[in-house]
Amino acid sequence: MTTTIDTPAGAGEAMVLNMGPQHPSTHGVLRVALELDGETLISAKPDIGYLHTGIEKSCEAKTYSQAITLTDRMDYLSPLSNNLCYCLAAEKLLGLEVPKRAQYVRVLLAELTRIASHLVWLGTHAIDLGAMSVFLYCFREREEIMKIFEYVSGQRMMTSYFRIGGLALEPPAGWLERVKAFVDAFPPHLKEYEDLLTENRIWRVRTMGVGVISPKDAIAWGVSGPSLRAAGVAYDVRKYYPYSSYDEFQFEVPTRTESDCYARYLVRLEEIRQSMSIVKQAMAKMPAEGPIKTDAPGIVPPQREKMKTEMEALIYHFKIFTEGFSPPPGQVYQRVESPRGEMCTYMASDGSPKPFRVKFRAPSFVNLQALPLLCTGRLVADAVACIGTLDIVLGEIDR
Amino acid sequence: MAETVETKVNPVAARLTAWDSGAIAGTETYRGELTVTVARENLQRVASFLHSDPELEFDYLSDLTATDHLPNEPRFAVVYHMLSIRHRHTLRMRTWAPGTDPSVATVTTIWPTANWHEREVFDLFGIRFEGHPELTRILLPADWEGHPLRKDYPTEGHR
Numbered sequence: 395m396t397t398t399i400d401t402p403a404g405a406g407e408a409m410v411l412n413m414g415p416q417h418p419s420t421h422g423v424l425r426v427a428l429e430l431d432g433e434t435l436i437s438a439k440p441d442i443g444y445l446h447t448g449i450e451k452s453c454e455a456k457t458y459s460q461a462i463t464l465t466d467r468m469d470y471l472s473p474l475s476n477n478l479c480y481c482l483a484a485e486k487l488l489g490l491e492v493p494k495r496a497q498y499v500r501v502l503l504a505e506l507t508r509i510a511s512h513l514v515w516l517g518t519h520a521i522d523l524g525a526m527s528v529f530l531y532c533f534r535e536r537e538e539i540m541k542i543f544e545y546v547s548g549q550r551m552m553t554s555y556f557r558i559g560g561l562a563l564e565p566p567a568g569w570l571e572r573v574k575a576f577v578d579a580f581p582p583h584l585k586e587y588e589d590l591l592t593e594n595r596i597w598r599v600r601t602m603g604v605g606v607i608s609p610k611d612a613i614a615w616g617v618s619g620p621s622l623r624a625a626g627v628a629y630d631v632r633k634y635y636p637y638s639s640y641d642e643f644q645f646e647v648p649t650r651t652e653s654d655c656y657a658r659y660l661v662r663l664e665e666i667r668q669s670m671s672i673v674k675q676a677m678a679k680m681p682a683e684g685p686i687k688t689d690a691p692g693i694v695p696p697q698r699e700k701m702k703t704e705m706e707a708l709i710y711h712f713k714i715f716t717e718g719f720s721p722p723p724g725q726v727y728q729r730v731e732s733p734r735g736e737m738c739t740y741m742a743s744d745g746s747p748k749p750f751r752v753k754f755r756a757p758s759f760v761n762l763q764a765l766p767l768l769c770t771g772r773l774v775a776d777a778v779a780c781i782g783t784l785d786i787v788l789g790e791i792d793r
Numbered sequence: 794m795a796e797t798v799e800t801k802v803n804p805v806a807a808r809l810t811a812w813d814s815g816a817i818a819g820t821e822t823y824r825g826e827l828t829v830t831v832a833r834e835n836l837q838r839v840a841s842f843l844h845s846d847p848e849l850e851f852d853y854l855s856d857l858t859a860t861d862h863l864p865n866e867p868r869f870a871v872v873y874h875m876l877s878i879r880h881r882h883t884l885r886m887r888t889w890a891p892g893t894d895p896s897v898a899t900v901t902t903i904w905p906t907a908n909w910h911e912r913e914v915f916d917l918f919g920i921r922f923e924g925h926p927e928l929t930r931i932l933l934p935a936d937w938e939g940h941p942l943r944k945d946y947p948t949e950g951h952r
Contacts (some may be wrong), residue, residue: 443932450917451941455948483811486824611877613852616906629853629878716926724823727885729855737856740874755856755874762910 422788457718476760483728511733559694560687601655619735854904868892
């Protein structure tokens with residue numbers, strides 16, 4: 395929160411305009427200091443930190459299991475992706491293998507999260523550029539996904555459903571029917587959005603050729619996710635470093651080469667289709683029964699029934715929830731493809747029950763850094779399109 | 794921190810050692826992840842080689858961060874995570890900085906994306922990055938005192 399702009403020498407015409415921290419198109423609490431010549435941007439400096447809550451510091455004061463709830467609150471539009479990234483890192487540190495059924499449930503829910511997140515992006519991006527009805531439609535469909543999350547985990551948003559070693563609890567009976575109902579009903583809605591936007595003249599003028607970044611710059615500045623793939627770089631963590639059985643699924647990684655706001659729109663829409671396909675495959679693969687937690691006494695809480703009959707199970711339960719468990723000393727790095735890009739958890743253990751260090755690589759943090767490259771030299775209105783197209787969530791930027 | 798060492802020759806480690814074994818202070822593999830430790834004075838030279846060598850081509854810096862090993866000396870480790878878009882291999886590079894007036898060289902000239910990451914480490918750990926174009930606090934207010942991610946900074950903050 396320290397960004398200042400000095401008035402450039404000799405440029406008496408330049409004006410500094412603060413966009414945010416309270417501004418509807420900054421999608422949270424972001425301030426961008428715009429330096430203007432007339433209505434043309436000479437520079438744009440993002441200023442972040444307004445939502446900093448010290449999540450990484452808090453992780454060090456909690457046991458490995460307790461810290462999961464903090465991850466929900468970073469990228470609040472895709473909590474399950476964060477849960478997954480954190481749990482996979484802890485599992486790698488512990489050397490745990492998660493049962494297949496739990497892996498498929500994770501994949502299915504992570505892809506539903508991606509769809510929900512892209513819907514929020516599409517709706518808010520469209521409303522920023524003046525298309526009101528798309529926003530209402532997107533939130534209508536997102537609500538159906540939220541209902542599935544609530545049915546499965548008990549929470550719409552702060553799910554904390556993935557736990558170290560598997561899932562929090564057995565998914566309720568009939569949950570797959572609800573997923574199927576959504577998957578069946580969704581494709582016509584997707585077409586509705588496309589009918590409203592893809593050939594819409596205003597939409598095309600506002601997004602085509604706006605916010606272009608070269609593939610070389612995108613890599614150098616660490617841009618990831620749909621924004622990188624719209625520049626023609628097919629880096630998708632699910633393909634590069636498969637996790638949670640993603641290598642068993644058939645899906646394409648959509649790319650474009652135009653690298654403008656419109657290309658990023660097309661990439662995200664295609665990603666929604668690919669996610670739908672993965673969800674269907676996961677439903678087909680899903681065993682009807684089977685363990686949802688790995689068998690690791692002392693790390694994964696025992697079943698309730700066992701606690702009533704077995705002394706050891708009761709002891710483990712008590713120990714897990716009082717002192718936690720202690721992974722061996724070491725450090726791991728886990729990458730996942732969140733809806734916003736490459737989400738990573740760096741976790742270091744010193745052999746105590748609390749993490750020595752947890753660092754989250756928030757894709758929005760890195761993508762936002764490239765904002766000046768996207769909008770310098772363009773109009774103020776284009777800055778709104780550029781911020782929207784990066785799909786940032788300030789919760790994970792500031793952590 | 795003690796680390797389990799697995800015996801497996803990693804092509805990235807082999808390439809680095811063949812280039813200049815003196816520049817690498819140590820390599821270790823844990824859970825299949827390679828960590829290369831580099832002396833502070835060699836940091837920029839090694840980073841530049843990692844980025845430009847056609848066999849390695851680590852063109853994508855995922856992030857960089859630090860860890861505080863109080864009361865050990867050297868106290869701080871600065872940790873870099875990178876990958877190669879073309880070759881798909883990954884690497885963790887680590888360098889150590891002392892507890893008093895900690896500083897390491899910037900890598901923003903090699904990977905521009907390091908800019909905000911280095912500012913974040915400066916903000917939360919108080920490690921300076923020599924040659925950084927704009928080393929100011931990024932998440933906390935400019936007048937904030939202390940560096941919260943240091944181990945001697947209480948979780949509840951100073952009262």
